[in-house]
Amino acid sequence: MNFETWTRDPRTVSADALAVFVFEEDSLTSPALSPFDEALPDLLSSVFGTEIRGKVGEVAVIHTPNGLSAKRLILIGAGPSAQFNARALRQRSAQAARVTVKKGLTTLAIALRGELEPAVAAAAAADGILTGLYDPALYRKPKDDVKTIETVTLCIAPSDEAAVRPGIDRGVILGEAVNFARTLAQEPSNKLTPLEMARRAQAMAEREGLTCSVFGRDQLTELGMGALLAVGQGSAQEPQLIRLSYRPAAEAAPGDIRLALVGKGITFDTGGICIKPRDAMWEMKYDMSGGAAVIGAMQAIARLKPPIAVDGYVAAAENMPSATSYKPGDVLHAYSGKTIEVIDTDAEGRLVLCDALAYARKDGGATHIVDLATLTGAVMVALGQERAGLMGTEPAFIESVAQAASAAGEKVWQLPLDEEYGELMKSDIADIKNLGNRYAGSITAAWFLREFVEDTPWVHLDIAGVAWLDGDKADLAKGPTGFGVRTIVQLAEQMAVGKSD
Ligand code: BES
Ligand code: MN
Ligand code: ZN
Numbered sequence: 001m002n003f004e005t006w007t008r009d010p011r012t013v014s015a016d017a018l019a020v021f022v023f024e025e026d027s028l029t030s031p032a033l034s035p036f037d038e039a040l041p042d043l044l045s046s047v048f049g050t051e052i053r054g055k056v057g058e059v060a061v062i063h064t065p066n067g068l069s070a071k072r073l074i075l076i077g078a079g080p081s082a083q084f085n086a087r088a089l090r091q092r093s094a095q096a097a098r099v100t101v102k103k104g105l106t107t108l109a110i111a112l113r114g115e116l117e118p119a120v121a122a123a124a125a126a127d128g129i130l131t132g133l134y135d136p137a138l139y140r141k142p143k144d145d146v147k148t149i150e151t152v153t154l155c156i157a158p159s160d161e162a163a164v165r166p167g168i169d170r171g172v173i174l175g176e177a178v179n180f181a182r183t184l185a186q187e188p189s190n191k192l193t194p195l196e197m198a199r200r201a202q203a204m205a206e207r208e209g210l211t212c213s214v215f216g217r218d219q220l221t222e223l224g225m226g227a228l229l230a231v232g233q234g235s236a237q238e239p240q241l242i243r244l245s246y247r248p249a250a251e252a253a254p255g256d257i258r259l260a261l262v263g264k265g266i267t268f269d270t271g272g273i274c275i276k277p278r279d280a281m282w283e284m285k286y287d288m289s290g291g292a293a294v295i296g297a298m299q300a301i302a303r304l305k306p307p308i309a310v311d312g313y314v315a316a317a318e319n320m321p322s323a324t325s326y327k328p329g330d331v332l333h334a335y336s337g338k339t340i341e342v343i344d345t346d347a348e349g350r351l352v353l354c355d356a357l358a359y360a361r362k363d364g365g366a367t368h369i370v371d372l373a374t375l376t377g378a379v380m381v382a383l384g385q386e387r388a389g390l391m392g393t394e395p396a397f398i399e400s401v402a403q404a405a406s407a408a409g410e411k412v413w414q415l416p417l418d419e420e421y422g423e424l425m426k427s428d429i430a431d432i433k434n435l436g437n438r439y440a441g442s443i444t445a446a447w448f449l450r451e452f453v454e455d456t457p458w459v460h461l462d463i464a465g466v467a468w469l470d471g472d473k474a475d476l477a478k479g480p481t482g483f484g485v486r487t488i489v490q491l492a493e494q495m496a497v498g499k500s501d
Helices: 034-039 041-047 086-102 118-132 158-186 194-208 217-223 226-232 281-304 349-362 378-383 395-408 419-425 441-453 485-498
Strands: 002-006 017-022 059-063 072-077 107-111 151-155 211-215 240-246 258-269 309-319 331-333 339-341 368-373 388-392 412-414 458-462
Touching (some): 034 041, 059 086, 086 118, 158 194, 158 485, 194 258, 226 309, 226 331, 281 309, 349 368, 395 485
Parallel strands (some): 002 151, 017 072, 017 107
Antiparallel strands (some): 059 072, 240 309, 331 339
């Protein structure tokens, strides 16, 4: 897909469709709309106030035989202008692209408007168009007549041109990273085994100039990663610990920060011996979405090259019931040296993560850790499919991650992590058990992880509710969302600028 810019009158841009955003407070005399009303006197007024009032998601298409160079004007409701942030612009650009493709058109122009910085707006538009057009039908035979958008033209003010080009590049990098993560999550577990996940990470690393190391069963045994190994031991597929490293061009100095991104990579979660009910079990192929977000983000970081060291870790395993499975009551020896009593084999995410977290801080030299995991159904009970749960230990670092999420247009909500919740995780036989009681399931899961990061500043994002979309939206196909990629890329850049948390 080509991205171009147009700095002249948008009425003269040629394209199959020109998308214009309409705010709730607009009238036909608004500066952004009046030129089109002049060019299409009766046409624009015929839909304005009826078909299109500026409500989020409304669409009206006008065929413009003479008045414009573009063959159609697509009006997209964009809500109140005060709420038109980068996330909203991304979503509405995505919608414009989806409408355009549905109509079989191949060139789209978008008239950017609003108060956003030009680079931010261009990035949001490019990201939205790429992620909006993503097709999750990985294994469906493509229809001969499907067309996609070949050229996108952003209509901008001439003075913004210098800022818009790098903005577009950034948006393309983010959009491609999000889509890469979505493909990994969409892949079924017969295709994307832990080893195949490692291969895809390795291939990306070679392409992008990252270093990648992968530990299979033998190395994990040597390292003593008893928790990750236990989760994988019921499967014919070996568990893998994947590490991707990005180092900035400048030599490291003592005291430099090192960010670790740790992802849950359960390529399929049957629940193990504590097997899940059959309803929607197939969806548990996305239980590696945290790991996919880490791999996707590392691709974007490799391309954006922020001046900060970043390591991505994925703890990959398949959780299966079999004669070799780990069982309730088993005691595991984690990499950190702690012992864990298994109460429930379906609480496996925290087990694979605890070894990766301890490795990131002990061997990986992480000064700050963010983990992403489809960890609990409880977070969906608490926050639904709108926001990820955010928990952590250090207020300043929690604030940094929350800010990064907000700038990246991904919604999170903090849950508490008081000492008292730890009472629920005490074991009668080992240092800790892997299950609390019926209550506060997302918090007790995070508490368990906390025991393995000790004093390293750490934030945990429970993305179980936001990593998968149950039905198509105007701006996004159903299926995996790639949630988290944008937030952790933004965080890395933010920390590189601040050079601290
Ligand atoms: N992968 C699941 C969590 C999950 C549930 C993600 C639904 C996405 C959608 C996790 O491994 C799990 O099974 N969690 C259990 C925890 C329980 C055994 C403490 C759960 O949420 O029921
Ligand atoms: Mn589980
Ligand atoms: Zn799971």
